[in-house]
Amino acid sequence: MPKIVGTRERVHQPFYDSLLRVDGSTDLRSQNLGQFGAVQARMQLFLKTGADLSISNLATGGFFPSDQTFVTLAVRVWTYFRANLEAQAADGQNRQVPIASFSNGLVQDLVMRVHKLYHQAENQFFWQLQAGDKPQLTTFTAYTPFAGGLDGFFADSRLPRANNGLPTSSALMRLARPVLIPPRQGFQVIAQASAIGQTVGASITEQLNGLVPDNTANAFISGAATVVGFGTGTGVSVPGKDNIEKDIKYLIDGIHSRDVL
Numbered sequence: 001m002p003k004i005v006g007t008r009e010r011v012h013q014p015f016y017d018s019l020l021r022v023d024g025s026t027d028l029r030s031q032n033l034g035q036f037g038a039v040q041a042r043m044q045l046f047l048k049t050g051a052d053l054s055i056s057n058l059a060t061g062g063f064f065p066s067d068q069t070f071v072t073l074a075v076r077v078w079t080y081f082r083a084n085l086e087a088q089a090a091d092g093q094n095r096q097v098p099i100a101s102f103s104n105g106l107v108q109d110l111v112m113r114v115h116k117l118y119h120q121a122e123n124q125f126f127w128q129l130q131a132g133d134k135p136q137l138t139t140f141t142a143y144t145p146f147a148g149g150l151d152g153f154f155a156d157s158r159l160p161r162a163n164n165g166l167p168t169s170s171a172l173m174r175l176a177r178p179v180l181i182p183p184r185q186g187f188q189v190i191a192q193a194s195a196i197g198q199t200v201g202a203s204i205t206e207q208l209n210g211l212v213p214d215n216t217a218n219a220f221i222s223g224a225a226t227v228v229g230f231g232t233g234t235g236v237s238v239p240g241k242d243n244i245e246k247d248i249k250y251l252i253d254g255i256h257s258r259d260v261l
Contacts, residue, residue: 110243
């Protein structure tokens with residue numbers, strides 16, 4: 001179908017790409033889960049081609065096709081973490097039962113790790129939007145609230161929940177000056193993770209790839225132990241499948257200009 005020469009339409013269309021979207025059913029250090037492998041300290045987004053809509057809605061990696069342009073008016077970072085307590089794990093009699101049925105602190109441990117992921121994602125991920133091979137905006141997660149999604153408070157004051165912005169339009173961080181992605185110019189987002197300290201569990205990349213304490217119940221989840229009874233282990237974090245759902249996305253929000261067919 002031919003396009004109407006000299007006529008273009010402008011629509012409000014955000015574009016997003018996923019740093020990670022997994023259910024925690026495998027240790028990403030040992031094997032990939034779908035399109036995602038182990039999270040690295042430096043990763044590039046918006047370079048995928050033909051990704052599933054749940055991962056990215058940009059059909060062509062790294063640029064807009066034809067003479068399409070995009071005016072970025074706001075950027076957002078989506079963070080979502082949830083312990084999958086419906087997942088199955090072996091109990092003391094080697095029976096497969098839901099994780100929620102364990103009474104030895106496993107559920108509390110997973111919930112605490114979910115809270116920890118929210119905190120780490122806020123301050124350990126740094127994002128750089130590049131257009132035309134030039135850095136346009138460099139921020140950390142807390143500076144680019146999503147202005148949507150989950151909100152709430154917890155009675156557990158030991159580790160209060162930190163989400164990425166209240167789900168209101170006033171929480172959206174609008175750019176002081178729009179970022180233009182011109183025709184046929186490449187663009188990407190670089191995600192840089194920087195841990196606070198060197199202790200075990202301090203790095204968000206370790207947590208995203210899967211860390212579980214080395215007690216028996218969590219060892220069952222990781223598949224690294226046999227049935228030896230509960231109450232053993234030191235609780236030190238070790239690699240494993242943690243059954244925590246993790247979804248992190250970067251979204252550019254603005255006006256998409258395209259040809260009219």
